[in-house]
Amino acid sequence: MNPAMNKEPVHPVTEDDVRTFRRDGVVRLEGVVDLEWIELLRRGVDKSLAQHGPLSTVQTRDGEAGFFLSDICMAQQHEEYREFMLNGPAPAIAARLMDSARINFFADTLWVKDSGTAKRTRWHQDQPFFWVDGHMCVIWFPLDSVALDSALEVVRGSHRWGKQYAPELSKDGRELYGAAKTASFERMPDISAEREKFDIAAWPVEPGDCIAFDGLTVHGAAGNVSGERRRRAVSTLWLAEDARYAERPSPGRPHFEGHGLKPGQAMDSGYFPRVWPRAGRLEPQGYARFSDPDLRITN
Numbered sequence: 001m002n003p004a005m006n007k008e009p010v011h012p013v014t015e016d017d018v019r020t021f022r023r024d025g026v027v028r029l030e031g032v033v034d035l036e037w038i039e040l041l042r043r044g045v046d047k048s049l050a051q052h053g054p055l056s057t058v059q060t061r062d063g064e065a066g067f068f069l070s071d072i073c074m075a076q077q078h079e080e081y082r083e084f085m086l087n088g089p090a091p092a093i094a095a096r097l098m099d100s101a102r103i104n105f106f107a108d109t110l111w112v113k114d115s116g117t118a119k120r121t122r123w124h125q126d127q128p129f130f131w132v133d134g135h136m137c138v139i140w141f142p143l144d145s146v147a148l149d150s151a152l153e154v155v156r157g158s159h160r161w162g163k164q165y166a167p168e169l170s171k172d173g174r175e176l177y178g179a180a181k182t183a184s185f186e187r188m189p190d191i192s193a194e195r196e197k198f199d200i201a202a203w204p205v206e207p208g209d210c211i212a213f214d215g216l217t218v219h220g221a222a223g224n225v226s227g228e229r230r231r232r233a234v235s236t237l238w239l240a241e242d243a244r245y246a247e248r249p250s251p252g253r254p255h256f257e258g259h260g261l262k263p264g265q266a267m268d269s270g271y272f273p274r275v276w277p278r279a280g281r282l283e284p285q286g287y288a289r290f291s292d293p294d295l296r297i298t299n
């Protein structure tokens, strides 16, 4: 890694950005990441595409146009992602937006849609997929120019609706926890059918920008129909200091076993590495997350 690559955002996250994030549950930050980081992540994505990871899903089914691949926890496999999660600028952004003295790494996810892919990423909240209570945020980094018609779409203010929606899988709409077990969750409204009822934010973005949103913010993403090239994005998921290990009706996505946490305990251990504050460079070998062969992650 080039030691000159930014470990904090290229320019500071402003008070106004923080206010927007709190109020809307989403904020777009322009030009906060060195393009060298983006190049590094692209090299990681090349590896993920050359050999699909053990937790990846081809979201497009037979007969569906294009190609849509998602993956989870690529940092477990590839140093390019690992380096970005531990030593990149995202933890500083998460700490500032969530006003958290400590940030722990939860997971990373990949979203690749080839040109000609009609399939959307379903409307969802991220947090109900995970065994996490308390605050968390997601920071989505585009690795290509993304036009409005293939953008991430976010419902402003939905993190404050006080609702948790049943997680459904983008591939086929299946309920993650199974129909019988999702009684404690509400059903996601059909936002695409009633777009005018919702305050939907979307932006064209460039590599180096990011979109940060609350773990409970409702979002989805268009396909990549008019784009002439592949649309690659990496999401990074960060825990605030009040995050606690939780229990859901059945395994989450991703699901972690072997970390020894009990429901209610702080998620501040080598399995969910503390990445902020950060005095110097963080080495993956220092964390059980990347070195314990007994940690089991499923999808």
Ligand SMILES: O=C(O)CCC(=O)C(=O)O
Residues within 6 Å of the ligand: 109, 111, 121, 126, 138, 140, 152, 219, 220, 221, 222, 233, 235
């Ligand atoms: O990029 C996409 O298609 C969706 C991203 C997303 O839903 C997420 O990061 O949670």
